[in-house]
Amino acid sequence: MAADRFAARRQKLLHGLKGTGADALLVTNFTNVTYLTGFSGDDSFLLVSKAATVLISDGRYTTQIGKECPGLDRCIRSQKESTIAATAGVICQARVQKLGVESESLTVAEHEKLAAALKSQTLIPVAGAVEELRLIKDAEELVEIRKAVRQAEKGFEVLRAELRGELSELEVANNLEYSMRQFGARGASFPPIIAVGARAALPHARPTSCRISEADFVLIDWGASATSGYKSDLTRVLVTGKISPKLEKLYRVVLNAQLAGIAAIRLGVRCCDVDAAARRVVDEAGFGKHFNHGLGHGVGLDIHEGLRFNAVSTEELKPGMIMTVEPGVYFEGWGGVRIEDDVLVTRTGCEVLTSTPKEFEQSIIQ
C-alpha cells in the first residue's frame, strides 16, 4: 500500500518532467527523496527514470532502507566511493541520456563533479519538479500534519497549564519540546520562540534566561514534527500580567487581520490577495508599517515550503494546499503580537487545522 503511494508520486514526477527535455531526474534534495520513497535518512540521492528507480545510499542505511522502502532498488556505495561516483555509475547503468538535476538543491561543485563523471549525458537544470507535487497534500499527508498539529497543541496545553512567572524563556522552550515529544512528536518543527515582552518584537528571537514575570505578555511560536517528518506551525500570545490597553488594541487588530486572511482563502484566489486581505485590516488600524513580513507560507515536510502569502505572489490556491496565516505587529522596545494557524485549502473554502483558543479573553492567564 505505502509503497504504491510512493510509486504513484514518482509516476507523477516523470509525467511532470515532460516539457523539461529531461528523461530522468536525479533527486538530491533529501526531503524530496523522503517524499518519493519513504526513506527517512540523509545523504542519499534518488534516480527516477522510466526504466529504473534507484536509491543511492551508504552502508549506514542498508537495514533502514530495507525496512522503509521494501522493493525499491538501491545502490549502496562502498566506503571508498563518493556519492557522486556511485550516482554516475547508476545513471550509466540506467542508460539515461538527458538527466534532469534539481537545480535548487544541487550545488555548483556537485554539478561540476557529476558533469565530469558523466561523459556522454546532458545535464538539464530542473527547478521545483518535486516541490510542485508537494504543494498538494494527499490524504496520508493530511493525516500526518493533523498529528503534528495535535502534538503541538497538546504540548501547548501543558505549557499554558504550567506557566508561571519564575520560568525563563529557555525553561519554557525546553518544557514545551519535552511535552510535544511525550505526545509522540519527533521533536519541535523548529526551535520554539518564547519571547517575553519587548523580545516579541524580534520575529526570530532565541529563548533566553529572561523570566516570564519580566513583562506582561509572552509570544510563543512553535510547532511539532511528527515522526513521519510532517510539521505544524502556530503562534499565540499569552497575557501573563497587567492587561495594557495597547496590548489589547494590537491583539484585536492582529486577530481581525488573521480572520480576514483566513476568510479570503479559497481555491483560485491569488496568494497576494490573501496577504492583502489581512494587511488591509492592519493598515486601516494605522499599524501597516509595523507588519514587516509576509502573511504566511506553505508547510509540510519542510516548515517553510511551497507558496508564500506576500505582496508579490500571484500563484493561485488549490485544494490540498496547507498554509500558515500569521499576521504580526511589532514595536521595537515594546514587543509584538502575532497569531498563527495552519489552514487547509478545500474544494469549498478552507479548514483551519489548528484549534488552540485565540480570542483575546482566552489568551489571559489568570
Place this chain on the structure above:
Amino acid sequence: MAADRFAARRQKLLHGLKGTGADALLVTNFTNVTYLTGFSGDDSFLLVSKAATVLISDGRYTTQIGKECPGLDRCIRSQKESTIAATAGVICQARVQKLGVESESLTVAEHEKLAAALKSQTLIPVAGAVEELRLIKDAEELVEIRKAVRQAEKGFEVLRAELRGELSELEVANNLEYSMRQFGARGASFPPIIAVGARAALPHARPTSCRISEADFVLIDWGASATSGYKSDLTRVLVTGKISPKLEKLYRVVLNAQLAGIAAIRLGVRCCDVDAAARRVVDEAGFGKHFNHGLGHGVGLDIHEGLRFNAVSTEELKPGMIMTVEPGVYFEGWGGVRIEDDVLVTRTGCEVLTSTPKEFEQSIIQ
C-alpha cells in the same frame, strides 16, 4: 574584542583567496556566515572583499544583527526584493569584478540567477575557503566546544542515573535532550541515538518505543550544541542486563581499537593512518568487515565538518583540529558496540576532551 576576532577571520579568508583569482567571496553557507560574523540567524549572505564586508539579510533580523554584529555593514533587503537581487546590488556597489562563490553551498539555480543579475562580473567557483579556516579551532572556539562536551556529559550522567528497564528509547532520548538543555545546551547536536540491543546495529537508528529491558545493552550516541552553535559528539554502550561473553569481547576490542586510534593522533600524522591504527585492532580480532564506517570526523559548528578518519584521506593533522574517534563493530540481528570521544590535536600529541567513563566495568549498570 569579539568583533575583532571575526574581522581577523575575514582577513585570513581574504588572504586565502589569493591564488583563486577571486578578489572577493560571497559567503552563502549560513554556518560560514556565522563563523565570519557571529550572526546566528539564517537566510543571510555575506560579501567579503578588501573594500567592504556586507551582511545581506532581511527585516526579521535587523535588531538581532545590531546586537550580534555591532559595526558590521548590512544590507536589509525589502520584502519585495529577493536575496539574490539584493546581493547583486551589494556586489556592484562594492565594485567587485571577480567574485568568488562558495561552490559547495551555492546551488545551480542560485548561480544562474546571480550570473543573470550581474552583467560585467565574473563568477569564480571557490571550494572550502572558509571550511579551511574552520579546521583549526582558536581559543574561543575551544572554550565553546568544551562547554558542549560538558553539557553532553552532564546530561549523560543524569541519563545513567535515571536509566531503568521500563523506559523506552524515545523516553530516554527525550529525557537526555531535556537534561542537556537544563545544563545550558541550545539542544542536542543531532537527534540522539538510543539503540537497544539489536537496534544498535543500525548506525543511524531513530529512537523507538522499544524498552531498555528488551535487551542486555543499549548504545547511546549523543552530543550537545552550545548556545554558540559549537557541538560535541560522544558514544557509549551501557550494559543493562546479562553480561554476555560476546558483548564483553566486542566491547574490549572496540575500546582497544579506540585507544589505538587516539594514541596515533599527533600533528603531521595522516588521517588514513589514524584510521588504520584503530582498524588494525579490529581486523586482528577478526571483526574487520563488521567495522563498516570511517573512524571519525571533524566537529565544530557542524556535527560533521573538516577532515575524516577513513581509508583514503591523506590529509595531515594539525594542532587545533578536533576530531571524533569512534570505531564500531556491528552484527545485524544482534547489535553493535561503538565508543566515541572528541579529541583535540595539540602541539605535543592530543587531548581527549571527553571524560565520560568508558572502561567495560564502568559501563555496567548495577
